[in-house]
Amino acid sequence: MPRVTSTAFVAARRGLPRDLNRQIVLNLVRARQPLSRADLARLMATRRGAVSLIVNDLITEGLLFEGATGESARGRKPTFLYIDSRKRCVLAVDMRATRTSIMVTDLLGEPTIAISSFPTEIEPGRFVRKLAARLRRALDEHGKGAHCEGVGIVVPGMVDRAGARVVFAPRLGWRDVPLRDSLQALLDIPVYIENSGRACALAQLWASHEAGLDADTAYVSVSDGLGVGVVVRGELLRGRHNVAGEFGHVPINVDGPACACGATGCWEAYVSNLSTLSRYFGREISPRKPIPAELSRFTVDDLIARARSGDGKAIAALQATAHYLGLGLASLVNAIDPMRIHLSGEIISAWDLIETTVRQALLSRALAPAAAAEIEILPIPSQDYPRLRGAAALVAAPIFGKSMVA
Numbered sequence: 001m002p003r004v005t006s007t008a009f010v011a012a013r014r015g016l017p018r019d020l021n022r023q024i025v026l027n028l029v030r031a032r033q034p035l036s037r038a039d040l041a042r043l044m045a046t047r048r049g050a051v052s053l054i055v056n057d058l059i060t061e062g063l064l065f066e067g068a069t070g071e072s073a074r075g076r077k078p079t080f081l082y083i084d085s086r087k088r089c090v091l092a093v094d095m096r097a098t099r100t101s102i103m104v105t106d107l108l109g110e111p112t113i114a115i116s117s118f119p120t121e122i123e124p125g126r127f128v129r130k131l132a133a134r135l136r137r138a139l140d141e142h143g144k145g146a147h148c149e150g151v152g153i154v155v156p157g158m159v160d161r162a163g164a165r166v167v168f169a170p171r172l173g174w175r176d177v178p179l180r181d182s183l184q185a186l187l188d189i190p191v192y193i194e195n196s197g198r199a200c201a202l203a204q205l206w207a208s209h210e211a212g213l214d215a216d217t218a219y220v221s222v223s224d225g226l227g228v229g230v231v232v233r234g235e236l237l238r239g240r241h242n243v244a245g246e247f248g249h250v251p252i253n254v255d256g257p258a259c260a261c262g263a264t265g266c267w268e269a270y271v272s273n274l275s276t277l278s279r280y281f282g283r284e285i286s287p288r289k290p291i292p293a294e295l296s297r298f299t300v301d302d303l304i305a306r307a308r309s310g311d312g313k314a315i316a317a318l319q320a321t322a323h324y325l326g327l328g329l330a331s332l333v334n335a336i337d338p339m340r341i342h343l344s345g346e347i348i349s350a351w352d353l354i355e356t357t358v359r360q361a362l363l364s365r366a367l368a369p370a371a372a373a374e375i376e377i378l379p380i381p382s383q384d385y386p387r388l389r390g391a392a393a394l395v396a397a398p399i400f401g402k403s404m405v406a
Ligand SMILES: [Zn+2]
Pocket: 248, 249, 259, 260, 261, 262, 263, 264, 266, 268, 269
């Protein structure tokens, strides 16, 4: 089946499979709502009658609804179409080594109630039971009666090809945990799990309605660990065993600090939140051991606040992380030569302080510096909740076109 992108709608004509035309209509309304049937017919270069048949089906199925009436110079006033999110919702979960956050969204990934969070349980059985209870509570808060389309979970680790098991999550110490099925058994709602960097990359892909869908891009999420998602020609790079793109564990220096994965000197071990805090406190805090109690309440956000108020040690710690972030980005650039790199995570909220250092380090190790200088680096603010949006996209994107996440 042809791949669906909202920019490929001009290819939608009679004779195309019905499913494809439905996906094109849904994605056009998602990207440009409100739209009238006449707008759709014009955008799809097809007859209004053909569009109406598809639209009527989608209204019957509860995916579209007719809202306000528009203005027309002459003739019938058009009725506007919207994605119908009134009775459907998605549960998005951002699982991190330290805390897990929950957001309820509509079908477009927009939050409907306040985000809640709880400390992550390291023992898988306890984590799943606690998460199930929290998710039920979030659904009650969202409003009873809404149909939940599914739970999307981003995890700090690798996920198997079937999307069922966490193969390895270094910071949690999880190996081969059947997260999907054990949560599904408790909730009776479909569950989708994905590595955090990849889910963020998917969400960016899904959100880009217009240009760049066929481009090569990368998503780097710097947090407790380092998640990377690589998109090649508009498709997420998975590799044969679904473990491609783990740039976080490319060594920067084999004699470097301990990494959560069991090796030493990985890129992650130089740029994770813990490594930034280690530098600030002047002592190595191992990601393989519990964080010392006296440090557990001090976060990278606190460190950034101190840097902004002129604390020299905080500034030095941030700049060192920025330098290593740039060096690792150079490897990424040398390997995939993307058009754009998205960056997110706590430290990215200090982008104004670290951008110059990151770019200098990147250019110092890029094999084609002139080409690397053209790469767009886009910081994603934490207030946009990129990981939770990534989790929501795992559930919502397939509704609009299965091939988007194939
Ligand atoms: Zn590692």
